Amino acid sequence: MSRPVRSVLYIPASKERALEKARDLPTDAIIFDLEDAVSPEEKDRARDLLAEELTAQDFGARLRIVRVNGLDTPWGAADLAVFAGHPGVDAVLVPKVNAPAVLDAVAAVVAKPLWAMLETAQGCLNAAAIAAHPRLEGMVMGTNDLAKELGARFRADRLPLIAGLGACVLAARAAGKVVVDGVYNAFKDEAGLRAECEQGRDMGFDGKTLIHPAQLAIANEVFAPSDAEVTLARRMIEAYRAARAQGQGVAVLDGRIVENMHVANATTILAKASAIAALAV
Ligand SMILES: CC(C)(COP(=O)(O)OP(=O)(O)OC[C@H]1O[C@@H](n2cnc3c(N)ncnc32)[C@H](O)[C@@H]1OP(=O)(O)O)[C@@H](O)C(=O)NCCC(=O)NCCSC(=O)C[C@H](O)C(=O)O
């Protein structure tokens, strides 16, 4: 199991105070943003500030991802020149990836693992080819840009976005890549955030991107296996073992069948719980 990414916090690279706070926040990963959270006037200063912070600060076990500007913008090439080999960066996140060719262009100058923003109609339609890119490790949904491009309305059930979200989860799973859900904009609305995290978790996402520290606790809780799920996973594995010892291929637990794929799922749940517990030590 790859490292947990229950919570993935965006931090605008132009905000000193937010960058400073990040070292102590309980987030599994950080996206240091040079793209949409930074105004054109601030782009150059933000790039320099981030390069310094990533050199000077220790972000502990948190995965350090830098979201660069696209290569089709005035800032993309300079961003890549600074962060392509920066020792404080674990991965480079490429915005608005429409096709694998966008990743090819970045891969030509960056030796680090790549992540891709899926946030256009074309990107969602090409999700399988993008997910299969050999240098790609993770995918991030950009639900604000996607809604804008679709002309879709924001709804609590996200019905207009479900086709795109589902296509990207399918693509990520088919290619064995990490996939993280989009942000919830109303950062003071805890009930709304929880509902959207639960929906994303139930669809198969590994975690949620966040915009404010107040959103961390809910994402960390929702995307972690609950105590009840861990207990059930152990019991399923045990029941299946006992059935197999008696020559049976199927166990019955609490009135439900347990077969080999349920055991594989239970094993994944236990591995995820262990990986999360290891972060806490
Ligand atoms: C949304 C915000 C502008 C709110 O900022 P602010 O008014 O400063 O909030 P608070 O006063 O409540 O902040 C309290 C303290 O927390 C720190 N803080 C705030 N946000 C962050 C953060 N993201 N990371 C770390 N620390 C943060 C403040 O500095 C305060 O600290 P203290 O002084 O000690 O009290 C702001 O939260 C913000 O800018 N959020 C990030 C916005 C962003 O990154 N947007 C771009 C990504 S979303 C996107 O583009 C997704 C995708 O591409 C798509 O298309 O959907």
Ligand SMILES: [Mg+2]
């Ligand atoms: Mg976007």
